[in-house]
Structures are given as structure tokens and as C-alpha cells.
Amino acid sequence: MAALAALLASLPAAVFLSLLFEGIDRKLHARMQGRIGPPVTQPFYDFAKLLNKESVFPSSSSKAIFASAPVIAAASSILAGAIPLASLVAGTSVVGDLILILYLLTMSSIMVMIGGSSSGNPYGAIGFSRKMVMLIGYEVPLLASILPLSLKSQHSFSYHGIVQSQVGMGTCFAFAYPSSAFAAAAFLACIPAAAGVVPFDVPEAKTEIVHGYLVEYGGPHLALARLAKDAASFALSFLALTLFFYHPPLFEGHASLGGLASAILCVAFAPAMMFLTVTVPRTVFARLKVGQAFKFCWSLPLTLSALSVVLSAAGF
Amino acid sequence: MRQEGSAVRIGARSRIKSPWLFHLNTGSCNGCDIEIVASLAPRYDAERLGCVLVGSPRHADVILVTGPVTRQMLPRVIRVYEQLPEPKSLVAVGTCAASGAPFIGSGVIEGPLDGIIPVDAYVLGCPPRPEAIVRGIVTAVRRRFS
Numbered sequence: 001m002a003a004l005a006a007l008l009a010s011l012p013a014a015v016f017l018s019l020l021f022e023g024i025d026r027k028l029h030a031r032m033q034g035r036i037g038p039p040v041t042q043p044f045y046d047f048a049k050l051l052n053k054e055s056v057f058p059s060s061s062s063k064a065i066f067a068s069a070p071v072i073a074a075a076s077s078i079l080a081g082a083i084p085l086a087s088l089v090a091g092t093s094v095v096g097d098l099i100l101i102l103y104l105l106t107m108s109s110i111m112v113m114i115g116g117s118s119s120g121n122p123y124g125a126i127g128f129s130r131k132m133v134m135l136i137g138y139e140v141p142l143l144a145s146i147l148p149l150s151l152k153s154q155h156s157f158s159y160h161g162i163v164q165s166q167v168g169m170g171t172c173f174a175f176a177y178p179s180s181a182f183a184a185a186a187f188l189a190c191i192p193a194a195a196g197v198v199p200f201d202v203p204e205a206k207t208e209i210v211h212g213y214l215v216e217y218g219g220p221h222l223a224l225a226r227l228a229k230d231a232a233s234f235a236l237s238f239l240a241l242t243l244f245f246y247h248p249p250l251f252e253g254h255a256s257l258g259g260l261a262s263a264i265l266c267v268a269f270a271p272a273m274m275f276l277t278v279t280v281p282r283t284v285f286a287r288l289k290v291g292q293a294f295k296f297c298w299s300l301p302l303t304l305s306a307l308s309v310v311l312s313a314a315g316f
Numbered sequence: 317m318r319q320e321g322s323a324v325r326i327g328a329r330s331r332i333k334s335p336w337l338f339h340l341n342t343g344s345c346n347g348c349d350i351e352i353v354a355s356l357a358p359r360y361d362a363e364r365l366g367c368v369l370v371g372s373p374r375h376a377d378v379i380l381v382t383g384p385v386t387r388q389m390l391p392r393v394i395r396v397y398e399q400l401p402e403p404k405s406l407v408a409v410g411t412c413a414a415s416g417a418p419f420i421g422s423g424v425i426e427g428p429l430d431g432i433i434p435v436d437a438y439v440l441g442c443p444p445r446p447e448a449i450v451r452g453i454v455t456a457v458r459r460r461f462s
């Protein structure tokens with residue numbers, strides 16, 4: 001019952017934090033470019049504005065799919081962000097394990113893809129095919145990089161179990177074993193592609209294929225599609241922090257407040273993860289071509305995660 | 317009633333705080349287009365007011381029209397204007413879009429723009445300064461969205 005209440009409370013918190021994280025990201029991005037940048041509250045204004053705008057359905061679109069895809073995408077992304085949050089607060093496993101969380105993130109990508117391809121716009125179709133390529137590129141190393149964690153946590157894929165095994169070890173996975181250190185590097189290298197930010201934003205390249213799968217969306221549907229993306233990058237940076245960098249002396253040991261205190265500490269440190277994996281790449285690098293992006297995913301992150309799986313199977 | 321009032325207020329405020337721009341060139345010499353980019357670049361940074369240049373008219377709130385509207389562009393200007401979801405606003409950037417000068421009276425010009433679609437703000441200059449463009453966006457957004 002407590003777990004369910006924590007999940008229900010985490011859903012609005014995940015929405016709020018996703019928008020806040022986008023605001024922090026945009027502010028840092030602007031500062032790194034020597035601009036003043038929008039206020040941190042800017043994504044809230046954008047969201048409220050888009051919700052209040054007219055929604056337009058292209059005559060060539062299949063309306064039911066076009067309208068429902070962003071709703072499902074936003075719901076799955078928000079749930080993917082809320083489950084780890086609720087699990088930390090409640091101090092127990094909530095709803096599902098790590099496989100479910102990563103599956104929900106994939107679901108969100110697939111739903112915006114389907115929405116874009118149902119718009120009837122050729123740019124939407126190009127966005128669909130490019131997103132498909134990117135999905136194949138980053139899903140394999142991302143999923144492979146959590147295997148060593150499971151092997152080191154009594155063969156459990158439970159998110160809470162993996163976090164707790166770091167408490168048991170007294171150190172975080174990124175520094176515990178060689179295999180999990182490689183896994184952390186692979187996971188971090190996959191985040192820019194999974195969050196769809198600039199070096200890997202080939203599916204929605206604005207100046208190239210006019211926002212790809214988002215091209216025909218406007219108003220409330222665009223608000224939800226953007227929220228889905230924000231929630232995915234929040235979920236990924238929060239997962240990266242708690243799965244690989246949950247250093248017990250830092251995040252644990254506030255017995256009076258329990259799980260809530262460690263959840264708040266993790267939320268406070270998660271922007272550092274996002275800065276490292278989302279803001280810095282998108283400020284420093286220019287957009288890759290789809291082939292280059294795919295080649296990157298299947299060279300560096302896949303090598304790192306394959307290495308980590310082999311090392312963990314060998315017992316390191 | 318009071319609830320509805322505050323919802324309307326939040327809607328109006330968020331629209332003023334987040335004008336997304338779509339740039340439409342209707343036969344401009346590219347001078348105004350460069351100045352629009354300059355108003356978004358670090359020195360004038362229109363994003364601090366929430367302005368983002370978007371690629372699709374479906375995402376936009378404000379169209380920045382440059383150029384004197386050539387005959388070829390006339391149906392396209394109207395079509396792009398209609399593709400923006402309501403509520404929307406329009407800024408005529410540069411003397412060409414605002415008055416048609418120096419091409420007024422030419423047989424290949426259908427402008428000035430305000431004879432075709434409603435204009436909320438005029439930014440004069442050939443080309444206008446970036447701060448004038450930012451001011452024009454703010455004026456149009458306040459006039460139309462508040």
C-alpha cells in the first residue's frame with residue numbers, strides 16, 4: 001500500500017522534475033554558449049502555452065493513432081521516471097523491475113515514432129526510419145550494460161535490489177568492480193543517444209528534416225511529445241546516478257527520514273549526471289549523420305558493455 | 317468563475333513568455349534574415365524571452381515575415397499563416413515587408429504584407445537592428461496574446 005502511495009505521489013513529482021531538468025539543461029547550455037539563456041522556469045511556460053493552443057490534425061493522418069501516440073509516450077516516460085523515484089522513497093520494489101523501466105523508455109520512443117509516421121508527412125516517415133536505426137543502435141549496449149549489475153546483485157533485475165546491493169557493498173557500482181565500471185561507462189555513453197540530444201538527434205534534426213516525427217504535431221499533443229522526451233532524459237540521468245553512483249555514505253544513512261532523504265539527495269545530484277551526459281555533448285558536438293551515429297553506438301558503448309559482460313562472467 | 321479566470325491568466329502569461337518563432341522569407345534580399353539570426357545569437361539572445369526558432373509552422377506562435385511578398389509567394393504566405401495553430405501573431409520584419417518599398421508599384425510584387433494577412437507589429441529598417449526585431453516580437457506578442 002505504501003509502495004502504491006509513493007508511486008502515485010511520484011507521478012506529479014516526475015512531471016515537475018522532468019520540466020525543471022529541461023530548464024536547468026537549457027540554462028547551462030546557454031551559459032556555456034555565452035548567452036544569458038531562458039529562465040529555469042521556461043519549460044513550464046512552454047508546456048502551459050502548448051496545452052492552451054489549438055490542436056490541428058492533418059487530413060492525411062490517421063487521427064486515432066496520431067492523437068493517442070503522444071499520450072501513451074508521455075505516460076510511459078513519466079512512469080519510467082516515477083518508478084525509480086517511488087522505489088527509493090518507499091524503500092521497496094515498486095510495480096516492476098529494471099527491465100520494465102527500460103521497456104517503458106523504449107515504448108515512449110516507439111510511440112512518438114508511430115505518431116510521426118501516422119501523420120502522413122514525408123518528414124515524419126524519415127524521422128520514423130531514423131529513430132528506428134538509432135533505437136537499434138543504443139538499445140543493445142544499454143541493455144547489455146545492466147547485465148553485470150544483475151550478476152553482482154544475486155542475479156536480480158530488481159531496481160531496488162541493485163541499489164541495495166551497493167549499500168551492502170558500501171560503495172557504488174562505478175568504483176566497485178572493473179566490470180561494473182565498464183558498464184557505467186557504457187550506460188553513460190548511451191544516454192545522449194537514448195535521450196535524443198544533439199549529436200544523436202538525427203531523427204528530429206530541426207534544420208534538416210524539420211523536427212522529423214514531430215513535424216505535424218502542434219498544441220497539446222506537441223506538449224505531451226516534448227514532455228515524453230524530457231521525462232526520458234530525467235529517467236535516464238536518475239537511473240545512471242542510482243544504478244552506478246549510489247555511494248552509500250553520501251546517499252544513505254539518514255535513518256530519521258528514511259527513503260525520502262536519499263531520494264531527495266539523488267534528485268539533487270541527478271542534474272550533475274544530466275550535465276555530463278546531455279548538456280555537455282549537445283553544447284560541444286555538432287549533429288552526426290545517421291550512419292555515423294549508429295556506428296558510434298555500435299563501437300564505443302557496445303565494446304564497453306561487451307567487455308563488462310565478459311569481465312563479470314569471468315568473476316571480476 | 318474565479319478558477320476559470322486564473323486558468324485564462326496562466327494561459328495568457330505562458331503565451332507571452334514563450335513565443336516560438338517561424339521565419340518566412342517572401343523574396344527578401346537575405347539582409348533581414350541575417351539580422352533575425354543575429355537577434356537569436358549570443359549578443360541579443362532572444363531565447364532569454366523564451367523565443368525559439370522552430371522549423372515547422374505547426375509548432376510556432378509568431379511568424380516573422382521578411383521580403384515584399386512576390387507573386388510566387390502570395391499563396392504560400394497565406395498557406396503558412398493558416399498552418400499555424402491559433403492563437404498566432406505576425407511580425408513584418410524590414411521595410412520591404414512593412415511597406416513594400418523600394419519595390420512598391422512593381423508588377424511582380426503583391427505586398428505590402430498588411431494587405432494580405434493581419435500584421436501585429438512592423439519592424440522598419442533596411443535591415444532592421446536585432447534589438448528592433450526583439451522589440452517587434454515583444455510588441456506583437458503583447459498586443460495579440462494578453
